Amino acid sequence: MDLIADIFLGAAAMGAGIYCLILGRRLNRFNDLEKGVGGAVAVLSAQVDDLTKTLAAAQSTASHSAETLTELTRKAESMAQRLELQMASMHDIPEPPRSNGSVVAHAPAAPQTPAEPMFVRHRGTAAQ
Template sequence: MDLIADILLAAGALGAGFYCFVLGRRLNRFNNLEKGVGGAVAVLSAQVDDLTKTLAAAQETAAKSTETLTELTARAEQTSRRIELQMASFHDIPEAAPVKEPAQKAELPTSGQPMFTRRAAGAR
């Protein structure tokens, strides 16, 4: 009886050892960084890091754009108020008389001699 129990115990130990060997190989293939799920997890992790950096940069750019847009809107409102004030002040100014053009331009006296003469390069 003891011999049968020892044989069954040894067979169970060998079966468990074989099961651990097969399980270890499967786990190595599962964690393989090139082909297995481990590689997919590593790639996805790198992509998440890149997306996080891109999102942070986009949020920073959006915040700067919001600040710039707010400043430009404030300047536009201020300029609009100034223009409205100037337009309102134009209503108080009486209309000016139309500007008359001078009769004719004075002509230079013309004599028979030219105004400019050309000299030779060597003569002074």
């Protein structure tokens, strides 16, 4: 009886050993850097690093563009104020007298209507 129990115990140990050997080989293939999940993780890690660098460069470019745009907006507002002052000062300048000595007072001109509309909406044939 002890002999039969020892035979079954040995067979079970041999089966467990073979099972562990097969499982170890599968695990090595699973973690292989070229074909398995390990390779996919390595590729994804490299892509994340590339995307991080690209994102940092895009943020730097966007902040530089925002600074430039802010500076240009300030300059444009300053120029608009100067132009408004110049236009206002033009109303204070008297008109030069004509050759016969009389000053011509001109009436404000009526607004002219343009021959063509300033903005035109074009509709594509696909939108109809």
